[in-house]
Amino acid sequence: MPNRTDRSAEPEFRIDVDQNRFLPIGGREVHAVVSVTSRSPVLVGSSVRASEVIIVDTSGSMYGEKLHEAKRAARAAVETLREGVRFALISGGSKARMAFPEGERRFVEVDAVTRAEALDAIGGLRADGGTRMGAWLSLAAELFATVDDGIKHAILLTDGRNNEVAEEFERVLRQVTGRFVCDCRGVGTDWRVDDLRRIDSALLGGGPGLVADPADLAADFRAMAQASMGKAVADVVLRLWTPQNSVVRYVKQVSPTVQELTHRAVARAPQAGDYPTGSWGTENRDYHVCVEVPAGDPGRQLRAGWVRVVLPGTGGAEDQVLASGNILAEWTADEATATRINPRVAHYTGQVELAQAIQDGLAARRDGDENTATTRLGRAVALAEETGDTETARLLGKVVEVLDPVTGAVRLKPGVDKVDEMTLDTNSTRTVRTRPGDGTGTHGAPGPG
Amino acid sequence: MTTVRTCPACSDRAAAGDVFCEGCGRPLPEREGGAPAERPDNVPTAPQQSMSGATRGPVGGGGAGGGPRPGLVPADGGPTAPQVSLNGATRATRAPAPGAGTAPPAAPAADAPPAGGGRPRGGGPEADPGRHGADSFTTQPIRRDSLRPLTAAPPAPAGAPAPAAPPAPAPDWPPPAVGSSPVQSTNPEMCAWCPGRVGDGYCEKCGFLQPTGRDHVEVRTDAAAGVSDRGLRHRRNEDAMAIRVVAADDPRAPGTVCAVVCDGVSSSPRSDEASRVTAETGATVLAEQIRRGADPREATAAAMTRAAEAVAGIAESLDSAPACTFVSAVVDPAAGTVTVGWVGDSRAYWLSGGPRSSASALLTRDDSWSEAMVQMGALSREEAMRSANAHALIAWMGADSGEIDAHITTVTPTGPGTVLLCSDGLWNYYPEAQSLTDAVPGAGARPHEAARTYISLALRAGGKDNITAVLIPVPTEQGGPRAEQD
Numbered sequence: 001m002p003n004r005t006d007r008s009a010e011p012e013f014r015i016d017v018d019q020n021r022f023l024p025i026g027g028r029e030v031h032a033v034v035s036v037t038s039r040s041p042v043l044v045g046s047s048v049r050a051s052e053v054i055i056v057d058t059s060g061s062m063y064g065e066k067l068h069e070a071k072r073a074a075r076a077a078v079e080t081l082r083e084g085v086r087f088a089l090i091s092g093g094s095k096a097r098m099a100f101p102e103g104e105r106r107f108v109e110v111d112a113v114t115r116a117e118a119l120d121a122i123g124g125l126r127a128d129g130g131t132r133m134g135a136w137l138s139l140a141a142e143l144f145a146t147v148d149d150g151i152k153h154a155i156l157l158t159d160g161r162n163n164e165v166a167e168e169f170e171r172v173l174r175q176v177t178g179r180f181v182c183d184c185r186g187v188g189t190d191w192r193v194d195d196l197r198r199i200d201s202a203l204l205g206g207g208p209g210l211v212a213d214p215a216d217l218a219a220d221f222r223a224m225a226q227a228s229m230g231k232a233v234a235d236v237v238l239r240l241w242t243p244q245n246s247v248v249r250y251v252k253q254v255s256p257t258v259q260e261l262t263h264r265a266v267a268r269a270p271q272a273g274d275y276p277t278g279s280w281g282t283e284n285r286d287y288h289v290c291v292e293v294p295a296g297d298p299g300r301q302l303r304a305g306w307v308r309v310v311l312p313g314t315g316g317a318e319d320q321v322l323a324s325g326n327i328l329a330e331w332t333a334d335e336a337t338a339t340r341i342n343p344r345v346a347h348y349t350g351q352v353e354l355a356q357a358i359q360d361g362l363a364a365r366r367d368g369d370e371n372t373a374t375t376r377l378g379r380a381v382a383l384a385e386e387t388g389d390t391e392t393a394r395l396l397g398k399v400v401e402v403l404d405p406v407t408g409a410v411r412l413k414p415g416v417d418k419v420d421e422m423t424l425d426t427n428s429t430r431t432v433r434t435r436p437g438d439g440t441g442t443h444g445a446p447g448p449g
Numbered sequence: 450m451t452t453v454r455t456c457p458a459c460s461d462r463a464a465a466g467d468v469f470c471e472g473c474g475r476p477l478p479e480r481e482g483g484a485p486a487e488r489p490d491n492v493p494t495a496p497q498q499s500m501s502g503a504t505r506g507p508v509g510g511g512g513a514g515g516g517p518r519p520g521l522v523p524a525d526g527g528p529t530a531p532q533v534s535l536n537g538a539t540r541a542t543r544a545p546a547p548g549a550g551t552a553p554p555a556a557p558a559a560d561a562p563p564a565g566g567g568r569p570r571g572g573g574p575e576a577d578p579g580r581h582g583a584d585s586f587t588t589q590p591i592r593r594d595s596l597r598p599l600t601a602a603p604p605a606p607a608g609a610p611a612p613a614a615p616p617a618p619a620p621d622w623p624p625p626a627v628g629s630s631p632v633q634s635t636n637p638e639m640c641a642w643c644p645g646r647v648g649d650g651y652c653e654k655c656g657f658l659q660p661t662g663r664d665h666v667e668v669r670t671d672a673a674a675g676v677s678d679r680g681l682r683h684r685r686n687e688d689a690m691a692i693r694v695v696a697a698d699d700p701r702a703p704g705t706v707c708a709v710v711c712d713g714v715s716s717s718p719r720s721d722e723a724s725r726v727t728a729e730t731g732a733t734v735l736a737e738q739i740r741r742g743a744d745p746r747e748a749t750a751a752a753m754t755r756a757a758e759a760v761a762g763i764a765e766s767l768d769s770a771p772a773c774t775f776v777s778a779v780v781d782p783a784a785g786t787v788t789v790g791w792v793g794d795s796r797a798y799w800l801s802g803g804p805r806s807s808a809s810a811l812l813t814r815d816d817s818w819s820e821a822m823v824q825m826g827a828l829s830r831e832e833a834m835r836s837a838n839a840h841a842l843i844a845w846m847g848a849d850s851g852e853i854d855a856h857i858t859t860v861t862p863t864g865p866g867t868v869l870l871c872s873d874g875l876w877n878y879y880p881e882a883q884s885l886t887d888a889v890p891g892a893g894a895r896p897h898e899a900a901r902t903y904i905s906l907a908l909r910a911g912g913k914d915n916i917t918a919v920l921i922p923v924p925t926e927q928g929g930p931r932a933e934q935d
Contacts, residue, residue: 023688094464130464130471163467246641271654292658297908299681301658303651326651392784 005423012231013309013324014434018389020346023331024338026295029249031303032327033344034287035436038280040232049150051086051107053140053180054078054098054221056125057158058091060315061087063127064157073221077155080225081110088143089118092158093129105142106318132162133195134172137203149314151279152180153228154200155221156199159163161192169195174269176432178264181234182280183224184208186290186426189418195426200257202323204278207257210426212419217438224332233311237266237274238287241306244271246293251275254348255286258355258429266372269319274310287431288348289327296331304329344434347387351431355393359426362399362421365412374400374412382408389432395424451772521799521807560600591617600623641665642901642917663689667897668919670694672706674897675919678904680874681912687713688872688917689724689773691732701742706734709756710920712795712872714772715843722761727846731756731777745779746857749922752777753790757846764848773846775855776813778868780921787868787923788859792816793845795872800886802865802893802922809882812860812868816844840873864923867893874916875907893922 019032053403054077056070072087081087086107089100100121101108108114136156144152162169184196189212194449196208206227211217238261244247251273253259265273277285293304304325311320332338351380361376384393385405398420400410454463454477461472469476490748506613535627545683576607645654663686664679672694679686695705709731713720728912734755738748756775764770774793789797794815801809814820819833833839844853869885869892879885886892894900904917 068795079812130467132466161659163464163469165466165468168466238681239651243652244645244654296657297681297905297912297914299679302660303649303656306649306656434642 007133011325013038013280013321015307015309015323017325017327018342018436019327019430020338021301021328021330022331022334022338022340023295024226024335025298025331025333027331028292028295028416029340030293030327030329031342031349032289032305033254033348033401033436034238034289034307034325034327034340035284036231036238036277036287036323037284038282040230040282041316047207049086049147050082050087050177050229050231051079051144051146051147051150051152051180052081052225053088053143053154054091054107055090055092055140055154055156058093058125058127058159059062059129059131060093060127061131061160061190066214067125067127068392069217070157070187071122071125072127073157073217076117076218077221077225077353078115078118078122078409080222081230082229083110085110085229086427087118088137088146088318089121090136092132092136092156093123094132094135095129096132096136096158098139099125103396105177106146107143107339111413114264115116131158131198133158133165134160134164134169136174137176137182137199140182144180149234150233151222151228151231153231154180154182154203155224155228156182156196157221158184158186158196158216158323159188160190162195163259169198172385175196177202178204178276181205183228185211185217185220185224186292186422195424196426197429198258204259207424207430210419210422212423219285227281231279232281234279235312236277236280237310237424238314239269239272239274239279239310240265240271240289240291241308242306243293243302246291246304248265248273249292251283251290252288252352253277254288254352255431255433258352261287264285268312272306274312284433286344286348288345288352291327295328296329298333300330300331302329303327321424333393335351344436348431350383350387351389354380354387354389355428355431357383357391358396358424362425365399365421374410377412378408379406379411381405381410387432392424392427392434393425395420395431452507468791468899477852488689497672503635517935519576521810521862534833536904537616549886560870561933563681585667589905614764629853662686663725666690667901669897670706671707671921672704673921674900675708675710675870675898675917676823677903677917678874678877678908678915680915681908683715683915685721686771686915687715687721688725689713689728690870690872690917691720691728692918692919693732694735695739697929699740700785702739703737703782704782705736705745706782706921707732707748707752707777708741708870708921709735709752709775709777709916710795710870710872711773711775712793712874712915712917714774714842714847716791717772717847718769719763720773722763723847727760727773727775730759731775735777735779735880739779745781745784745786746859749779750787750855751775753846753857757850757853757855759845763851768848770848770850772845774816774842774872775846776870776922778870778919780868780923782924784861785864785923786859786861787812789813789868790855790857792853792855793842794820794840795870796876798869798871798876798882798885799860799862800867800869800892806864806866807862809866809886812858813856813880817842817854827870863892866923867896867899868921868923869919870902870905870919871919872914872917873913874914875903875918877914878907878910884906894922896922 014037017032054074056074062070086109088107091097091099098105099116102121111386140154180203182199183205184199186196186208200208211220240248240251250262255260261275264275268274289305291304293302296302303326307325307327309322311322313319357376357380361373362379363370364376377396380394381402384396399413399415399416401407403411454465456463456470457473458475459473461470463477464468467477514639538688539632564917613705613922622706640652640657641648642657643652643655645652650659657894666677668675670692675690675692676690677686677690690710693707695702697704709728711724711728713724733754734752734845737746738751760771760773774795776791776795776797779788789812791813794817797812799807799810799812801807819836819845820840822828822833823830879888889899891903898916900920904916907916
């Protein structure tokens with residue numbers, strides 16, 4: 001790492017590319033794992049502009065212990081916020097209501113007074129009404145629209161499934177996509193993983209989390225607020241340049257969670273797409289990029305992709321390129337060289353397939369299609385074994401009885417605990433990270449809760 | 450409109466817009482007047498103008514009939530008649546031979562079978578017949594166990610400013626740039642393959658890694674263009690080319706184009722250096738002589754002599770003598786003549802540019818074992834080319850070449866057309882003049898693109914050897930009284 005003390009206020013980014021650049025004669029598909037590492041300086045006071053919205057589900061079903069714990073969690077989050085950060089609290093029922101500042105659609109800066117007022121407001125939350133996540137997110141987006149820059153982060157807590165027509169929910173999601181980053185938590189087992197996964201995907205969260213025991217909420221909220229306070233730079237994009245006559249097959253975040261980004265590209269530079277990545281603190285994320293290029297002459301080397309971490313300039317300012325890396329292609333007649341698969345590419349291909357197999361299997365199981373459920377969950381068991389994903393293997397073991405982990409022979413377990421099924425579902429998109437340059441699995445960031 | 454909805458199962462109140470009952474969790478019946486189905490965008494498509502068949506006229510294949518095609522008119526002598534004998538400094542300790550411009554005609558060795566028959570290169574009396582296998586004499590790919598690393602020398606594009614510290618310790622290097630009109634190499638900021646700009650070593654459009662050093666060299670002038678490429682099998686480019694164009698306002702030879710292509714003999718050491726020294730010396734001397742008012746044939750003889758001396762001069766010993774082939778062309782727009790000189794198996798072709806032009810023809814005859822066999826009538830061309838010795842040279846430029854016979858020929862073609870100088874990396878795939886012409890139609894109109902196309906055709910055909918193609922359109926930029934305007 002270059003020593004850049006003179007620019008200590010700026011985050012440092014680094015890109016590492018893992019791939020087998022050799023293609024067989026006539027080969028066109030180039031795969032690479034692009035690892036982005038950022039190291040943020042320690043930020044003090046208001047050196048970073050940040051806005052935080054805490055959304056607490058206050059529908060009727062939250063009544064009792066759940067609301068009690070949700071209040072504790074919200075308090076923990078508010079206590080964690082740095083002085084000077086702008087914040088607001090939304091109470092989510094059939095409608096979205098400003099709980100703090102009460103009745104006013106604006107942010108308040110954290111200081112000793114406002115913090116105390118907010119804690120009071122949290123104490124006054126009442127459980128009543130339905131679950132309309134779209135409405136909650138709309139209000140949050142409205143709030144974030146009043147601040148023009150900096151980190152924009154929301155925490156959403158719910159315990160029930162969204163009671164909105166799917167089209168309406170999707171319309172809201174499209175509207176708020178990219179406006180802020182949102183981490184979602186489901187408490188209990190009455191919420192739907194799909195609802196939160198959709199929000200997480202649109203708002204680039206760190207993966208939805210299940211908090212089985214409401215008593216764990218406070219710690220989880222504190223951790224999320226802390227992580228958010230550690231973010232130093234917002235609206236970072238991954239810019240992927242590709243050669244003429246090539247097609248970007250896909251761009252997926254594959255670590256720490258699986259996040260499909262292919263269709264999120266915005267063309268803002270020639271021959272390049274900007275993929276949103278949200279805000280960054282000190283962290284690693286890996287992306288699997290697949291580009292189809294025109295076949296080249298043997299011996300020729302092609303830059304099949306030029307990946308850059310870019311901070312788009314706002315208001316006519318120049319884009320700031322923070323790091324860059326090359327995805328290469330080189331054609332060779334040597335079959336052995338050309339067909340070798342990079343271990344990291346293989347690993348994440350397996351992890352993405354694993355996530356899909358789990359989601360397919362669990363959906364089939366819910367629908368009563370036991371054949372599909374057995375096949376897909378069996379495949380998941382085999383993939384978890386293959387990619388050394390012991391945590392997922394353990395969770396799978398609660399849903400199926402494993403006869404042979406290598407071939408993926410399984411039998412569905414009768415009477416599976418709802419928490420186990422939902423934990424498996426929620427964690428399916430959380431991947432095991434491998435370090436750049438090697439193919440050995442190391443466990444990535446631990447899951448929430 | 451306010452509607453009161455109740456759950457049909459538990460009669461609980463349901464809010465408008467709810468999809469399931471908050472009480473019992475059962476799905477609620479769809480509310481009336483739900484979201485209208487998405488209408489497909491049914492804007493009628495405007496009738497499209499048919500694009501096919503509109504532009505394509507009849508493909509001109511029948512030929513315009515017309516009178517007999519003009520032939521190539523050799524100025525004197527057959528194209529392969531040996532003109533000049535060059536003494537290639539056969540004794541390493543001796544100084545290079547005196548200039549051969551006035552040398553007597555040599556023995557007709559080119560038409561005779563080579564001494565020793567199948568032992569082409571190094572067939573002189575001092576060579577040890579047992580020391581080299583036949584393969585080591587070819588210009589075909591030879592796997593060398595210890596390839597020298599590429600010298601740090603830049604590609605030495607013709608006429609480019611001489612590098613500050615040329616690493617090649619040739620005695621006469623760099624050749625004195627005696628007013629030779631420099632030729633711009635292609636802009637290194639532009640892609641070698643497409644119109645994109647280069648950043649970071651890669652094209653910002655097509656993405657290809659840009660060639661460095663001599664792997665891929667392009668030379669482009671108004672009057673001629675050349676491309677040289679490493680090919681796909683060799684680890685370095687041992688071909689070299691050089692182009693000089695006499696200034697348009699030169700009092701004696703305005704617009705005369707001089708070009709040289711050399712192919713390093715891969716079995717010799719430092720053959721990349723050999724070809725570079727030889728091509729640069731040859732082209733520089735050619736232009737220098739032409740500018741002094743020398744006849745193209747005299748100029749060619751002088752250039753070949755000096756080039757042979759130069760390459761002999763870089764030899765450390767006879768056992769370790771860099772060597773290469775040589776082919777040059779002097780295209781004189783005033784006289785309408787094309788003067789070709791060569792040693793070895795690099796070739797010059799006339800590529801016909803139209804039905805009223807002189808027909809396409811090979812202007813050189815290889816100094817190769819196979820050509821000698823064919824000339825003797827010992828083998829058919831096909832048999833000769835199938836032989837392992839097909840590409841074995843019987844003449845080359847280098848300290849160990851002995852006395853060599855340089856061939857010089859002058860033709861007066863009727864244009865339009867193109868003079869092509871190339872190494873065997875190209876002609877191996879397109880030996881016939883007509884097939885070369887057909888491979889890149891209209892080469893004379895865009896010589897630079899055409900040169901690139903020839904390279905890419907050879908690469909696609911296998912690229913087994915280094916490939917070099919220099920194209921000089923006729924009439925040249927300066928035109929010429931003998932060139933017909935078509």
